[in-house]
Every structure is written in structure tokens, then in C-alpha cells.
Amino acid sequence: MPAEWDEQFAAARALMVMIDEMIDGAILVDRDARIVWSNDKHVWFNDRQIASLGFRSAADIVGQPVERVIPHSRMREVVETGRSLPLDIMRYGEHTLLVSRLPLRDGRGEVIGALAFALKNSLPYLRPIADRFNKLQSRLARIERELASSRASKYTVENLIGFSPAMLQVKRLVRKASQIHSAVLLLGETGTGKELVAHAIHAGSNRGDRPFVGINVAAIPETLLEAEFFGVAPGAYTGAGRQPRPGKFQLAHGGTLFLDEIGDMPLPLQGKLLRALQEREVEPLGSNQIVTVDVRIIAATSRPLAEMVRSGGFRSDLYYRLNVFPIQLPALRERKEDLEILASLFLERTAVSLDQPMRDLSPSALDALRGYGWPGNVRELANIIEQVCVRTEGESITAEDFKDILPTAAVHRSALPNAKRPLSEAVDELERSLILAALDEADGNKLEAARSLGLSRTNLYAKLHKHGISPDRER
Numbered sequence: 001m002p003a004e005w006d007e008q009f010a011a012a013r014a015l016m017v018m019i020d021e022m023i024d025g026a027i028l029v030d031r032d033a034r035i036v037w038s039n040d041k042h043v044w045f046n047d048r049q050i051a052s053l054g055f056r057s058a059a060d061i062v063g064q065p066v067e068r069v070i071p072h073s074r075m076r077e078v079v080e081t082g083r084s085l086p087l088d089i090m091r092y093g094e095h096t097l098l099v100s101r102l103p104l105r106d107g108r109g110e111v112i113g114a115l116a117f118a119l120k121n122s123l124p125y126l127r128p129i130a131d132r133f134n135k136l137q138s139r140l141a142r143i144e145r146e147l148a149s150s151r152a153s154k155y156t157v158e159n160l161i162g163f164s165p166a167m168l169q170v171k172r173l174v175r176k177a178s179q180i181h182s183a184v185l186l187l188g189e190t191g192t193g194k195e196l197v198a199h200a201i202h203a204g205s206n207r208g209d210r211p212f213v214g215i216n217v218a219a220i221p222e223t224l225l226e227a228e229f230f231g232v233a234p235g236a237y238t239g240a241g242r243q244p245r246p247g248k249f250q251l252a253h254g255g256t257l258f259l260d261e262i263g264d265m266p267l268p269l270q271g272k273l274l275r276a277l278q279e280r281e282v283e284p285l286g287s288n289q290i291v292t293v294d295v296r297i298i299a300a301t302s303r304p305l306a307e308m309v310r311s312g313g314f315r316s317d318l319y320y321r322l323n324v325f326p327i328q329l330p331a332l333r334e335r336k337e338d339l340e341i342l343a344s345l346f347l348e349r350t351a352v353s354l355d356q357p358m359r360d361l362s363p364s365a366l367d368a369l370r371g372y373g374w375p376g377n378v379r380e381l382a383n384i385i386e387q388v389c390v391r392t393e394g395e396s397i398t399a400e401d402f403k404d405i406l407p408t409a410a411v412h413r414s415a416l417p418n419a420k421r422p423l424s425e426a427v428d429e430l431e432r433s434l435i436l437a438a439l440d441e442a443d444g445n446k447l448e449a450a451r452s453l454g455l456s457r458t459n460l461y462a463k464l465h466k467h468g469i470s471p472d473r474e475r
Helices: 003-008 010-018 047-052 075-081 122-150 165-178 194-204 222-230 267-279 305-311 316-322 336-354 363-370 377-391 408-415 423-441 446-453 457-466
Strands: 023-030 035-038 085-092 095-105 111-119 184-187 212-216 256-260 296-301 325-328
Touching: 023 075, 023 095, 075 095, 075 111, 165 194, 165 325, 165 423, 184 194, 194 212, 194 256, 194 296, 222 267, 267 316, 305 316, 336 363, 336 377, 423 446, 423 457, 446 457
Parallel strands: 184 296, 184 325, 212 256, 256 296
Antiparallel strands: 023 035, 023 111, 085 095, 095 111
16 A cells, blocks of 8 residues: 555554454545555455456455446445445345445545445344334335225226217217326216216326326315315424325326316416416425426316306316316216116115115106106216115015105106006117117127127127127118
8 A cells, every 4th residue: 555545544444443343344445436445354355256356366456446346336426425325235246235435534624535344244233124124115015005096096987877879978078088188177067977987087098007186176165275286385384294295286196186166166276276287386385396297187067167257257268278178978867868777776786785685666666767857967866766775665666665755746747647568578679779879889899899788799699689780780
């Protein structure tokens, strides 16, 4: 070792001698990350490793760049930055080492080199810490999986029940919306299934494996909406937590943000929402930091947004930003062809949830349901079906069972005499219409139509033959 090196690093060498029993190896490098000294233990430099590097002895490594001897060394980083790396697990040859790296400075504070040493028998002492770390990592991964699952889409386009022309059109638009990245605006009365449609669009998009985050604007007090949207910085207000609280934009990053009842958003917040959508960034409450976000927006409302824009109740610029791909969801009274299949579905679900036997809807009961206006739409139908299952008994449900649930006029209309026909004929007609509708929706694809009807392909062909439908019919 040159005399000037010996003088500069004498104190560091003395320190290594003092803690010799605690270490398995030590090296010193100068300000150019060249090795100037190593101790006699040579955990890094045994005879076989030294020979493989082309040196005759450990003394020959002095003056060599540290990376030539230890390919993945971080000593140069310590020298160049002046920052220590107090604990690092390092793999070298057959050894796994716990290494500490410290910068060395002269009397003026200038970095003149760095020191690295491996702690003796470090791994047995580290094992309890490593085990604890692994358990925490596993717990964090499990929590992240559960959170991701809770943010996943719950429905797909297959969950959109109905074969009426209005519902077939909705399904076509949902599939189209899944293929684009533009904002979608869902319009329709309360209870028409806007949230279900939003889930279906997300599930069919290329963001389907990312978070789906929904927020009901009407259900949150105006004073809390900004925090819910954009998040809260630590200590932003009295009572705020010490940790940052992400908003719905941050939670939906990379996925879809569903803004339900957007027509109820206060005007002042509309401007902030517009800026977030335009700039793709948010500023948490009480923070000066800008957070970049990537979200696909699906908004929904039961209010007449276009009229609200004309009256000044909704910002026109935000309306145009949201109303890129509008989808109008039909009211149940506009798709009464789907009423029977929907009612049967809700009957089955209710029977399972209440642990009751499945019951049928009599023709008079169906007439009663068809005679009602359904202001609450599909949601109201589900409620009515659950009520009748809870309140009445019997193998089948009749119009009389609805007398205390539906308006009297609807029940009376179902009791009026009308022309009857054999049940088998009515069932065959319904089955034929459902098959034709499924084929139209699937663009003639028999396998896809069979899946939507819950049939095997063989059964579908049998039913096509039964109803005189050509397998190769043109749409």
C-alpha cells in the first residue's frame, strides 16, 4: 500500500482491528473506488475466487477497481454520494452476507473513500427479523388481494337480463363502450340498472383487471365531497389523520371511476372535477402536491342534465366532457317483454336467500305485474317479488297475493276475463321468441346464443328444429 494511503486510512484500519471478532471481512476503497486494503479473513477473497479473477494473491487486488473484484459492489455509490448504506444483504459466491458501507471523510469533511465490512454470523441473528418481515409481507399481500377483490367489477354484460329490443340495444352499446376509452354517460330513471351497466362496461374493457371505484354523489354531504374525490393530506384539518387518505381518483388509478347521481353534484365542485378530468391530476385537500391520475369516467344520473345545463344547474363544459358516449337505459314499462324473465329470476334468488321452495307465477299474477306502471323499475320489481314471497304461501303466486302489495287497479285488471289458450302453446311461443332474440344478439353465432340461453349447443339445435328455425337463417 502506498505511504499516503497508509496514512489516510490508518484510523479505519485500526477500527477494523478493534472489531475483528465481530466481522467476517472488511475492505477499504479510495475516492476513486479502488481497493486500498482488505483484512486477513478475505470472506470476499478466498484463494479460489482470487485465482478465478486472475490474481496470484490477495495483495494483488490492491489498487484494482472494486467492481472488478466484487461485480455488484455499491462502494462507488457510497463514495460518489457520501451517503452510508448501513445494512444490506449481499450475495457473493456461496456466501450471503449482511454488509455495512460507510463513507470516510478527512478533516475538512471531504469524502476520501469508503469502508465496507460483513458482520460475523449475521444470518442466524437476522433470521427472526427476516421471518417477521416475511410474515408482514404476506399479510400485506393478502390485504392488497382482498382490497383488489373488493374493487373488482361485480357484473358483466351477461348479467344484463332481457331480450326486448330496448335491452338488446343497450347490450350492443355496452359492448361498444367497452371497446373505447371515452367517458360514458348513463341516463335513466331510478332503478333501471345504471350501476350494473357501469360494471359491465368496465369488465369488458382493457381496464377490467384494474380497480372499479364507485361514488354516489347524492349520498355524501357537500362538505365532504371534495375530500372523497381528491383525498386528504395529513393534518389538513382538525381531526384529520396522520397518514394521507387517498381519494376516489387515486383509488381508481388505472381503472374506472363511476360517478353515480352526477346531476346532484354542487356547482363549485363541478369546476374542480372538470379540471381533474382535463388535466388528469388532483390535489389532495390540505396539500400542495399534484398527483397524476389515470381513470376512465363513467357517470350516471336520473336527472335531465340537458335541461339543467339550459337552466344553469349544471356546467355545460362538464356536461360536454361527460356526454361523449351516452346510453339511455329503458324504463321497465318500456320493456315489459322482459318482465316475466326478470320476475322469475328474482323469485329464484329470493327462494335461495330465504331457504324456501321455488314458486311459480300464475298467468293472473303475470297479468297483475304487467298492469302496473313500475315507477321504481327493476329495483321495485325485485322488492315486490321479495315482499310477496315473505307475505304469502302456496305452490304458486296468484294475482290475489299482490292485493296488499300492488295498487288495486293493477290486480283488478288481471282478473278481467280474456281469451285463453293452452299453456304449452304460450310456452312454445315464448321459447321461440327468446331463441330468435338470442341469435340476433349473437349475430347468428350458435355457440354464443346457446351460452346466453343456458343451453348446450346440441340442445339449441334440437330446439331450432322443434320450432322450425333454420340453423343457417339470415338475420
